Amino acid sequence: MTISNNKPKALIIDPACHSHAGHNVDSVLRYAKELEAKYDVSLAVSGTSAKLLSSGYKVYKISNPYPFVKLDTFTNSFCAKIYFKCLQLSRYIYTWLPRVLDHRSSSARHKLKCILKEFKPKDGDLLFLPSTDYYYGLEILKFYKNTKTPANLHLRFIGVLENGRFSKRASKTEILKLIKHLKDDFRIKISAETERYATYIKNITGARVEVTRYPLTIRKKNDSNKAVTGPLIVSCPGASREDKGSFDTIPIVNSIFATCGEKVVVNVQGFRKGDLAWEKDAMFLAKRHPTLRLLAPRVSRSDFERYILDADIILLPYNPSSYWYRGSAIFFESIEQGKYMIGRGGNAFVDDLADNNIIDRFYKIDQLGAMMESLSLKPKSYFKEEGEARLERYLSMYDSVNIG
Amino acid sequence: MDIAFINLTHHEKSKSSAWFVDHLSKTYTVGTFSYDADNSVIHDILIAKPKLIVCWQVDFLVPWFIAHGQKAISVPMADACENMPSAYFELISLFGSISFTGLIADKISAANGATVKLEYWPKPNFDLGAKRKNFCFLGVRKTDFEFPIELIKRLRGQGKKCHIHNSIDSYLPTDHSIRFDSQYFEDKNDLNKLLLNSEYFICPRPCEGIGLSYLHALSLGCIPIGVDGPGMQDYIQHGVTGFLFNPKDKKFKTLLKDIRECDTEAIRSNIYKQLESNQSRMNDQLKNVEIYINQLINLTEEEFRPFIKRLKIGRIINPTRVLNGRYVHGVSLISAFASIIGIRQRLPRFIK
Numbered sequence: 001m002t003i004s005n006n007k008p009k010a011l012i013i014d015p016a017c018h019s020h021a022g023h024n025v026d027s028v029l030r031y032a033k034e035l036e037a038k039y040d041v042s043l044a045v046s047g048t049s050a051k052l053l054s055s056g057y058k059v060y061k062i063s064n065p066y067p068f069v070k071l072d073t074f075t076n077s078f079c080a081k082i083y084f085k086c087l088q089l090s091r092y093i094y095t096w097l098p099r100v101l102d103h104r105s106s107s108a109r110h111k112l113k114c115i116l117k118e119f120k121p122k123d124g125d126l127l128f129l130p131s132t133d134y135y136y137g138l139e140i141l142k143f144y145k146n147t148k149t150p151a152n153l154h155l156r157f158i159g160v161l162e163n164g165r166f167s168k169r170a171s172k173t174e175i176l177k178l179i180k181h182l183k184d185d186f187r188i189k190i191s192a193e194t195e196r197y198a199t200y201i202k203n204i205t206g207a208r209v210e211v212t213r214y215p216l217t218i219r220k221k222n223d224s225n226k227a228v229t230g231p232l233i234v235s236c237p238g239a240s241r242e243d244k245g246s247f248d249t250i251p252i253v254n255s256i257f258a259t260c261g262e263k264v265v266v267n268v269q270g271f272r273k274g275d276l277a278w279e280k281d282a283m284f285l286a287k288r289h290p291t292l293r294l295l296a297p298r299v300s301r302s303d304f305e306r307y308i309l310d311a312d313i314i315l316l317p318y319n320p321s322s323y324w325y326r327g328s329a330i331f332f333e334s335i336e337q338g339k340y341m342i343g344r345g346g347n348a349f350v351d352d353l354a355d356n357n358i359i360d361r362f363y364k365i366d367q368l369g370a371m372m373e374s375l376s377l378k379p380k381s382y383f384k385e386e387g388e389a390r391l392e393r394y395l396s397m398y399d400s401v402n403i404g
Numbered sequence: 405m406d407i408a409f410i411n412l413t414h415h416e417k418s419k420s421s422a423w424f425v426d427h428l429s430k431t432y433t434v435g436t437f438s439y440d441a442d443n444s445v446i447h448d449i450l451i452a453k454p455k456l457i458v459c460w461q462v463d464f465l466v467p468w469f470i471a472h473g474q475k476a477i478s479v480p481m482a483d484a485c486e487n488m489p490s491a492y493f494e495l496i497s498l499f500g501s502i503s504f505t506g507l508i509a510d511k512i513s514a515a516n517g518a519t520v521k522l523e524y525w526p527k528p529n530f531d532l533g534a535k536r537k538n539f540c541f542l543g544v545r546k547t548d549f550e551f552p553i554e555l556i557k558r559l560r561g562q563g564k565k566c567h568i569h570n571s572i573d574s575y576l577p578t579d580h581s582i583r584f585d586s587q588y589f590e591d592k593n594d595l596n597k598l599l600l601n602s603e604y605f606i607c608p609r610p611c612e613g614i615g616l617s618y619l620h621a622l623s624l625g626c627i628p629i630g631v632d633g634p635g636m637q638d639y640i641q642h643g644v645t646g647f648l649f650n651p652k653d654k655k656f657k658t659l660l661k662d663i664r665e666c667d668t669e670a671i672r673s674n675i676y677k678q679l680e681s682n683q684s685r686m687n688d689q690l691k692n693v694e695i696y697i698n699q700l701i702n703l704t705e706e707e708f709r710p711f712i713k714r715l716k717i718g719r720i721i722n723p724t725r726v727l728n729g730r731y732v733h734g735v736s737l738i739s740a741f742a743s744i745i746g747i748r749q750r751l752p753r754f755i756k
Contacts, residue, residue, distance in 0.1 A: 173447040180451055203405050203435030204452045324413060324441035346417050362588075363417070366570055370587040 008124040010039030013112070015046045015062055015136050025052050026301065027329055030215040031130050032057055034403055039126055044115055060115045112139055121151030128154045128403065130212075138175045145182060154189040154403065155179075156212045159197045159325035159348070176204050183207035191402065193327035194348035200325060212402045214332035216395075228380050231291075232260075234372075235267040235311035237304065238330050240297065245317030245344060246271065248365065252317060253292045255369035260376040262291060266315070267307065270297045305333075312383045313375070314339045316359075317368075320346025331359070338388040342371065356397060358390050406432035406701070408454040410445070410462050413438045420616050421460050423524070427690055428458075428697075439465065450474065455701045461613065463496040470499055471715040475700055475708060481613025482507050482634035490515045499711050500700050502693060504614045507634040520696045522689045523638065524614050525682040530600060530625030532669075532676060539564035540604035541626065543571040543617055544582065551631065551651050552606045553582060558656060567598060571608075571617075599624040603668060607636055610651060615639065622646075623679060627671050629659070645675050 012035070014028050025045075032041045032055070044060040045052065052059055121127060127144075129137060132155045144153055182188055183205055190205075191212035192198035202209040234256070240246040246268070253266050299307060308314065314334040327349040334341055335358070343350035345361040354361035362368040375383075407428055415421045416438055428434050435454070437445045439462045446465060449457060456475050459465045463478035463485065470476055477500035485492065486507060493508075497517025503509035504522060512519040539559060542552050556566050570584040589595045599605065605626035607618045612635025618628045619639065628646035630636035640646035643666070649659040 172444060173451060176448055177451045199435075200437070203408070203437070204448045206405070206452070320413065320417075321441060324438060346413060364570075364572065364588075366572075366584075367588040 007038070007040045008126065009119070009121070010035045010041045010126040010128060011044055011060075011115075011119050011121070012041060012128050012130060013044040013062070013136060013140070014130055024301075024329075025049050027214065028052075028130065029055055029057075030217065031128065031403065034215045035126070035128070042119065044112070060118075062111055062115065112136060113143065116140075116143055121149050123150040125151040126154060127151055128156070130156050131158045131160070132156055132175075138178065141175060141178045141182065144188070145178070150187075152187045152189065154191065154212075156191045156193065157197060157201060158193045158327065176201065179207055180205040192325075194325060195352045196348040197325040210402055213398055214327070214329055216332060216336040218336055218391075218395075231263055231265045232313065232376055232380065232383075233265055233267065233311045234313045234315050235307055236269070236315045236317065237308055237311075237334070238269065238328075240269045240271045245319050248317055249292075250289075251365045252315075252368060253289055255365045256372045257289070257291050259369040259373035263376045264372055265291050265293060267293045267295060267311065269295045269299065308334050308337055308339065311339065312380055314341045316341060316343040316347070316350070318344055318347050318350075320344060323347035323349070335391055335394055338384070338391045340383040340387040340390070342368070353394075356393065358394050358397075405435040405452055406455045407434045407697075408449050408452060408457045409434050409436045409460060410439050410449070410457060410465065411436060411460045412440050412462065415460065418616075420614070424460075431694060431698075456697060458502075459496075463501070466496045466499065467715050470711050473708075473712050475499060475703065477501055477697075477700065479504070480508050480512075481505075483609065483611045483613045486511075486611060486634055493517055495715075498714070500696065502696075505612075505634045505638050507637075520689075520692055522693055523682070523686055524616070524619060525679055525686045526619050526623035527683060528625070528676045528679040529623050530672075530676075532625075532673060534600070534625075536601050536603045536625075537565070538567055538598070538602040540606055540629070541567045541569070541599055541602040541621065542606040543569040543608055544584075545571050545608040545617070551610070552608055555606060555629070555656055555659075558660065567602065569595075569598075596624060599626055602626050604629050604663070607631065609635075611635060622675055625672050625675065627668060627675070629663070643671075645671065645678050 012028060012031055028043060028045060029052070032043060035041050042058040042060065043052065043055075044062050046062050116127075127140060129140065137155055137157075140153065140155070143149070179188075179190060179201070183190075189210070190201060190207050191210045192201055193212070193214075195211055198209040198211050201207070236244075236246075236249075238244050240249070245252075249268055253268075256264050256266060295307065308330075314330075316328060316331060318328065324346065325348050328347075331341065331343070331349055340360075341358075342360040342362060343354070345351060345354070345363045350359055350361055353359045360371065362371055409421075409425055409428070411421055416436070425434055425436060432455075435452070437449065439445060446468065449469075450472055453474070456477065457466075457469050458477055458479060459469075460479045461481045461484055463480040466476045466478045478496040479502045480493075480496060482505045488511075490511070493511045493515035494517055497512045497515065497519055499518070501512055501517060501519040502522050503512060503519045504524070506521075509519055509521050540556070542556055544552065553568075556568060559566055567585045568582060569586045570582075570588075586598075599621050602621075603626070605618055605621035605628050607615065607628055607630030609615075610631040611633045612618075615635040618630060618636070622628055622639070622645075628636070628640050630640060630646065630648060631651050632642075632648040636646075636648060640648055642648045643662065647659060647662055647666075649656060653659070
């Protein structure tokens with residue numbers, strides 16, 4: 001990609017874009033593509049994969065101050081357990097661990113400062129944080145305030161709350177305080193991933209908060225190979241984690257099996273070995289269950305897309321206590337394929353869209369079983385048609401991503 | 405934002421407090437927050453600096469907010485705090501409170517706290533002459549369902565047609581032996597039709613904060629049968645607008661006899677009259693709440709300072725860090741804290 005001097009510059013900063021974090025390269029590239037028409041886009045991300053380097057955008061490497069990313073790479077369950085205990089301890093006694101983390105985040109902040117100095121944002125340029133990590137968001141806002149930089153700033157909050165809980169003075173509270181102070185600066189745009197989180201930030205800061213959704217890529221579908229008979233395929237895409245409702249896998253599969261028998265097959269990614277979510281009993285049962293297909297704990301991007309594409313129903317049983325304010329990239333990746341979806345009520349993205357009949361909602365597992373019983377009587381073509389109708393409805397309601 | 409309304413996620417999901425928030429929203433700008441979704445919300449609310457914080461069933465947060473210089477009132481619910489000590493009620497109602505049940509109002513009054521009573525009365529929405537096919541409806545909630553299930557078994561034994569609906573929030577224990585007739589209703593009208601066809605409604609819990617489920621059934625003309633406990637006591641008059649029984653009476657002998665001998669049409673007519681006449685009572689109470697809230701909001705800093713001074717020690721407790729979201733522990737902790745304050749007041753001046 002050639003950089004012309006006429007266009008203003010945009011820097012997308014995503015410290016959570018890492019192979020072990022939730023935000024994959026694809027989502028950052030989607031935002032880059034959205035901004036491409038108006039800006040010369042550069043990326044500052046924590047993981048530099050081959051796909052990112054070959055994308056043609058200028059890439060700056062930053063590090064993620066969030067400790068999970070590094071420590072999760074340990075496959076030794078013993079290490080993971082010790083780490084988890086320390087984490088629990090730190091939440092009660094916030095003494096030594098936050099200091100270590102703070103040192104780590106200080107070095108990350110220093111690196112970001114250097115990048116910003118190199119980037120030299122000018123009037124009309126844009127600094128965009130698609131998933132505002134609180135440490136970075138705070139650092140950017142401080143930089144913005146202190147240097148009086150003339151560039152536009154867009155902070156998009158996604159409601160990942162863990163980052164705000166490590167230090168004594170929660171960085172979430174700090175950043176909201178600073179936003180309240182700077183809310184009248186017309187160059188700062190605040191947005192959130194979901195309506196609920198946007199309302200939350202608006203209530204706290206008094207600032208104007210918009211909703212910036214995930215950019216969709218509508219592709220031409222080729223479903224000629226797809227079976228029109230056979231069992232209904234329900235997939236739960238995404239890594240198996242507690243917050244994604246994976247501990248409910250067995251009750252869910254049992255409930256569906258009790259109501260639908262072998263008419264419905266459920267696909268789930270396996271728990272990562274050594275992961276904190278590792279549950280021997282759950283895995284043991286899962287391997288013997290007749291209607292559960294256990295996939296590899298990590299799947300490649302193409303397999304992941306195929307995993308969504310082959311499903312008749314996408315099930316998102318996320319834990320509402322983690323997703324109360326949050327959205328889901330998997331939801332958007334599924335809706336762009338015109339998939340019929342069912343999500344757990346209480347999650348912000350489900351509650352936002354269930355009233356408009358874009359996603360079905362359930363609250364308890366027995367209810368899901370009863371829902372699946374009635375759905376299993378419908379032909380497979382119903383899910384395809386209804387999924388596409390839902391996509392149309394979604395596109396008619398939210399026609400723009402709302403970044404620039 | 406004038407008022408920060410702190411709630412719990414299950415109330416948000418069931419929209420059980422929406423009517424109250426809507427009423428407040430007529431006069432003030434109200435922001436709603438869920439404490440159990442992210443407990444660090446309390447720090448964020450301090451930044452927002454609302455004129456008043458209303459703690460709906462998170463009453464234990466009130467002393468913490470007051471200690472941080474924020475005006476806060478509690479809306480305690482009997483099902484969560486009926487067994488708390490007097491010192492607890494003294495603390496949570498220090499600045500003000502709203503009570504939905506007589507029990508809570510009495511406990512607060514006994515603890516020299518300030519409270520204003522509010523009752524929720526839905527409008528009657530049924531025809532008095534309409535015939536009903538089902539004998540009773542039960543929506544099982546939580547896991548304390550032993551007594552209603554026992555009652556249903558006895559009624560079914562007498563050949564009565566009873567409908568059991570599964571409205572359990574959490575997991576159902578594996579050792580239960582209930583056969584549910586319905587799991588969920590896609591349309592609320594389906595539930596309403598069922599209730600309009602039922603003669604009686606069995607209140608599922610022994611203690612209620614308000615009891616919106618049976619009040620909804622009441623508004624559709626079902627005769628409520630419930631335990632003689634907080635919540636039901638406030639809305640049901642035994643033999644007049646429903647039936648109350650003692651859960652210790654495991655054979656339900658008296659209750660079944662009363663039900664057999666009652667005139668259902670007369671009771672339903674009483675329910676209709678009660679719901680209609682209590683509409684003005686509820687409106688008056690809502691006006692009182694409005695006046696009360698207005699007065700608290702308009703209190704000057706100097707007038708509010710003594711409250712802060714009294715709870716200054718509360719600053720040392722940070723509910724987010726110490727409790728990590730487990731508000732039940734919070735209740736115990738704050739009540740322990742209340743006892744310490746009680747002791748502190750009796751200490752000689754030089755120690756204070």
